[in-house]
Amino acid sequence: MNNKKINFFDLSRQWSETKNNLTEKINSVLDSQSYIGGKFIETFETNFSKYLNVKHAISCNSGTDALLMALDVIGMKKNEIVLTTPFSFIASSSEILALEGHAVFIDIDDKTYNIDTNKIEIWINNECELKNNNLIHKNTGYRVAGILPVDIFGQCADYKKIKEIAQKYNLWIIQDSCQAVGSLDEDGIMAGNHGDITCFSFYPTKNLGAFGDGGACTTNDPILAEKLLRYRNHGRKNHYNYIEHGINSRLDGIQAAILDEKLKLLNSLNDRRCEIASIYSKELANINFIQLPKEINGKHVYHQYCIKLNNINREELMSSLSSMGVGTNIYYPKGLNLIDFLNKEPRLKTECPISDNLTQTILALPIWPELTNEEVLYICEKFKEVINNKIDLKIESVSQLNI
Numbered sequence: 001m002n003n004k005k006i007n008f009f010d011l012s013r014q015w016s017e018t019k020n021n022l023t024e025k026i027n028s029v030l031d032s033q034s035y036i037g038g039k040f041i042e043t044f045e046t047n048f049s050k051y052l053n054v055k056h057a058i059s060c061n062s063g064t065d066a067l068l069m070a071l072d073v074i075g076m077k078k079n080e081i082v083l084t085t086p087f088s089f090i091a092s093s094s095e096i097l098a099l100e101g102h103a104v105f106i107d108i109d110d111k112t113y114n115i116d117t118n119k120i121e122i123w124i125n126n127e128c129e130l131k132n133n134n135l136i137h138k139n140t141g142y143r144v145a146g147i148l149p150v151d152i153f154g155q156c157a158d159y160k161k162i163k164e165i166a167q168k169y170n171l172w173i174i175q176d177s178c179q180a181v182g183s184l185d186e187d188g189i190m191a192g193n194h195g196d197i198t199c200f201s202f203y204p205t206k207n208l209g210a211f212g213d214g215g216a217c218t219t220n221d222p223i224l225a226e227k228l229l230r231y232r233n234h235g236r237k238n239h240y241n242y243i244e245h246g247i248n249s250r251l252d253g254i255q256a257a258i259l260d261e262k263l264k265l266l267n268s269l270n271d272r273r274c275e276i277a278s279i280y281s282k283e284l285a286n287i288n289f290i291q292l293p294k295e296i297n298g299k300h301v302y303h304q305y306c307i308k309l310n311n312i313n314r315e316e317l318m319s320s321l322s323s324m325g326v327g328t329n330i331y332y333p334k335g336l337n338l339i340d341f342l343n344k345e346p347r348l349k350t351e352c353p354i355s356d357n358l359t360q361t362i363l364a365l366p367i368w369p370e371l372t373n374e375e376v377l378y379i380c381e382k383f384k385e386v387i388n389n390k391i392d393l394k395i396e397s398v399s400q401l402n403i
């Protein structure tokens with residue numbers, strides 16, 4: 001095959017396919033001038049909650065704001081501890097800090113790359129005691145308030161176990177499903193229903209992406225839903241009646257109209273991501289030096305298709321693929337446990353060797369839904385070509401050594 005140019009991510013084909021429909025939708029917002037609040041927001045929130053089979057969906061300005069809103073509304077207080085994953089985008093921990101809490105990083109499972117529930121229990125057993133039904137960290141005296149798992153790359157964390165732990169120790173759960181809209185747990189329950197509150201991002205490259213920033217919280221609890229609605233709108237109960245602190249985090253009408261239209265395509269876009277993932281997994285199955293993604297907790301929606309490289313120089317591989325026209329990326333080059341400002345309290349520092357290793361060995365291949373099978377096969381072919389050359393080189397250098 002001749003060299004092709006395949007970007008790591010590309011929205012242009014999706015835009016050409018949806019342009020007419022979406023332009024019409026955008027025009028209808030402009031015609032009605034429902035820029036903030038109003039019917040487009042209401043319609044999207046209703047349809048999004050129906051899609052997820054959850055009682056309440058509250059849209060907002062971004063996934064980051066959804067996390068901030070969730071943490072504040074659930075009642076997280078200064079110096080409280082939240083157990084979370086080091087292997088994630090910064091927002092899943094930075095908002096804990098924004099409310100003056102402490103993120104304690106629990107290492108990840110080496111197959112799903114989600115938080116390792118056994119390690120949550122080990123940390124609790126070693127570090128904490130129950131006092132009046134509150135879980136207290138012995139060394140600092142800080143209360144452990146909740147667990148914030150992230151459904152990394154599009155696969156649900158192990159919520160069966162997480163819920164068991166949360167119940168046992170009286171902890172809340174905030175599910176960061178910013179990367180996993182449309183995924184299901186092993187019992188077929190949609191992401192959006194596993195936490196007291198779930199957070200979603202509609203960043204343009206997400207599986208459900210807006211044409212700018214956007215996000216949402218979902219919950220089955222009517223009291224939390226009401227608080228979230230107030231919180232995103234300056235703590236406003238009704239007209240000029242402000243009853244508590246809030247922020248301005250409203251989704252725009254234009255974004256809501258776009259998201260509502262794209263929601264209709266979400267299942268087919270997610271299915272296409274799964275098809276591409278299965279081509280990769282079939283074509284790359286026999287390479288010894290890589291670990292392919294594993295589908296363990298229900299239906300994965302492949303926000304990213306990431307492979308773990310064993311004993312392969314990642315930068316060389318990326319630059320060889322790039323010279324053949326294939327874009328790749330690294331999620332994430334640094335664990336959150338290694339970011340100084342997130343780890344200010346030395347008594348709460350933890351070891352996360354699985355995550356540390358993964359940050360040095362993970363590689364993401366293109367998985368946007370509009371890729372053709374031919375392009376995916378091209379990526380596989382070039383990947384194998386580069387890896388085989390590297391193996392030959394390795395064998396050569398070993399035999400030279402033997403001589």
Ligand SMILES: Cc1ncc(COP(=O)(O)O)c(C=O)c1O
Nearest residue numbers: 062063064089091092178201203
């Ligand atoms: C796991 C995770 N959490 C939170 C966020 C934040 O979402 P946003 O970019 O919409 O603020 C993202 C987005 O990249 C994410 O991937």
